[in-house]
Amino acid sequence: MRRGVLMxxxxxxxxxxAVAPACPFCGEGGKTLSQWGADxxxxxxxxLANANEDKDTTDLIIEEVIKDDDIRGKKTTLxxxxxxxxxxxxxxxxxxxxxxxxxxxxxxxxxxxxAKKGSKLPEYLRGALKLxxxxxxxxxxxxxxxxxxxxxxxSVDAYWEFANxxxxxxxxxxxQIRADKTRxxxxxxxxxxxxxxxxxxxxxxxxxxxxxxCGTEKDAPVLKEILDDSERRQGSGIDGMLxxxxxxxxxxxxxxxxxxxxxxxxxxxFRYNALKAVRFLREYRSEIPxxxxxxxxxxxxxxxxxxxxxxxxxxxxxxxxxxDKVLGLVNTPLYKIPIxxxxxxxxxxxxxxxxxxxxxxxxTVEKSDKEAVSQAKELLALESEVRTKKPVDTTKKQ
Numbered sequence: 001m002r003r004g005v006l007m008x009x010x011x012x013x014x015x016x017x018a019v020a021p022a023c024p025f026c027g028e029g030g031k032t033l034s035q036w037g038a039d040x041x042x043x044x045x046x047x048l049a050n051a052n053e054d055k056d057t058t059d060l061i062i063e064e065v066i067k068d069d070d071i072r073g074k075k076t077t078l079x080x081x082x083x084x085x086x087x088x089x090x091x092x093x094x095x096x097x098x099x100x101x102x103x104x105x106x107x108x109x110x111x112x113x114x115a116k117k118g119s120k121l122p123e124y125l126r127g128a129l130k131l132x133x134x135x136x137x138x139x140x141x142x143x144x145x146x147x148x149x150x151x152x153x154x155s156v157d158a159y160w161e162f163a164n165x166x167x168x169x170x171x172x173x174x175x176q177i178r179a180d181k182t183r184x185x186x187x188x189x190x191x192x193x194x195x196x197x198x199x200x201x202x203x204x205x206x207x208x209x210x211x212x213x214c215g216t217e218k219d220a221p222v223l224k225e226i227l228d229d230s231e232r233r234q235g236s237g238i239d240g241m242l243x244x245x246x247x248x249x250x251x252x253x254x255x256x257x258x259x260x261x262x263x264x265x266x267x268x269x270f271r272y273n274a275l276k277a278v279r280f281l282r283e284y285r286s287e288i289p290x291x292x293x294x295x296x297x298x299x300x301x302x303x304x305x306x307x308x309x310x311x312x313x314x315x316x317x318x319x320x321x322x323x324d325k326v327l328g329l330v331n332t333p334l335y336k337i338p339i340x341x342x343x344x345x346x347x348x349x350x351x352x353x354x355x356x357x358x359x360x361x362x363x364t365v366e367k368s369d370k371e372a373v374s375q376a377k378e379l380l381a382l383e384s385e386v387r388t389k390k391p392v393d394t395t396k397k398q
Contacts, residue, residue, distance in 0.1 A: 027163065027203075029163025037128075040099045043125065080109045093116050094116065098112050115151070119151060124154045140170075140173045141176055143162060144186075170213060174214055205238070208241040209243065212245070220252070223241050234269060238269075242260060257278070257296070278293050278296055298310065302334075315347040315351075326344060327357050348362050
């Protein structure tokens with residue numbers, strides 16, 4: 001398992017931090033409904049009827065207009081240029097939100113989202129579209145209120161809005177929640193989500209992070225209870241819980257995080273999540289001094305299944321003061337592991353202008369394996385190129 005996870009982790013590590021990251025503790029998001037709808041002229045909700053396989057058409061009987069355009073005129077029925085087998089649908093319940101482009105005075109339906117009669121999806125989407133140009137804190141506050149929607153489409157879309165949001169957008173959101181008289185209710189709601197065993201593990205990191213930013217020390221036990229649960233702490237989002245524990249209770253949380261890094265009896269994923277929490281704290285927070293965080297990462301240098309990832313982080317942080325510990329691995333059995341050997345070489349290549357021992361190491365490797373040095377330089381150049389590359393604008397239709 002470590003090998004498969006390792007390859008994924010290494011790819012992520014080498015790309016980090018290529019562009020401004022989205023929510024640090026969320027799973028991967030997707031293009032949201034408000035992003036689809038931002039530059040879509042016509043969005044309607046209704047029932048499908050009159051499917052004609054020969055003509056490859058199906059009618060949509062409009063029940064609600066979410067976003068209107070002159071192209072619709074006064075039509076209450078739109079003919080879609082595709083056939084839909086209505087026998088697969090429940091005529092009395094199944095409904096669709098249809099996104100339509102305008103072209104040469106005609107509409108082109110390019111996206112459909114299935115829902116049910118009486119769905120709150122049209123209302124949710126109308127509200128989201130009204131906030132398109134509002135401050136991100138206002139938008140995220142709106143989506144927060146829909147994270148626990150009983151409609152999966154709404155709930156997932158609201159989560160994706162958080163997953164796609166930059167961490168810097170959290171600060172104004174947190175300030176807004178803290179200043180709101182309903183702050184206590186918000187915190188209680190989040191704690192309820194975290195305690196609920198039915199909450200998808202994918203969301204725990206986000207929920208823990210929001211609690212860490214909006215809660216107080218008395219809320220920390222909720223996180224510790226989950227972290228102490230041998231089953232729940234093996235899932236996703238544990239990095240968010242570890243970081244949030246430090247935010248709520250710096251002294252106890254930091255001690256817990258350090259122990260998590262040291263405990264080789266724990267599964268690789270738990271210790272890797274601990275390293276990701278250290279990354280977050282170093283990148284964005286000031287509760288723990290950077291020097292202490294870098295020293296904590298060095299604990300992992302003695303662990304063969306995660307040492308390479310710690311070396312990569314020390315390199316990206318330009319922690320050349322830790323060169324003696326990184327290069328000290330050259331004289332240990334761990335240096336026989338190819339992935340660790342390559343990580344040490346990359347670290348040395350970037351540290352060589354500041355550290356004599358790093359220069360010596362590069363020179364030594366070059367004498368015996370010029371190809372390894374060449375490949376390492378090529379990888380570092382590629383990483384630099386990726387880091388400076390502009391992120392894709394996901395608000396545009398693709």
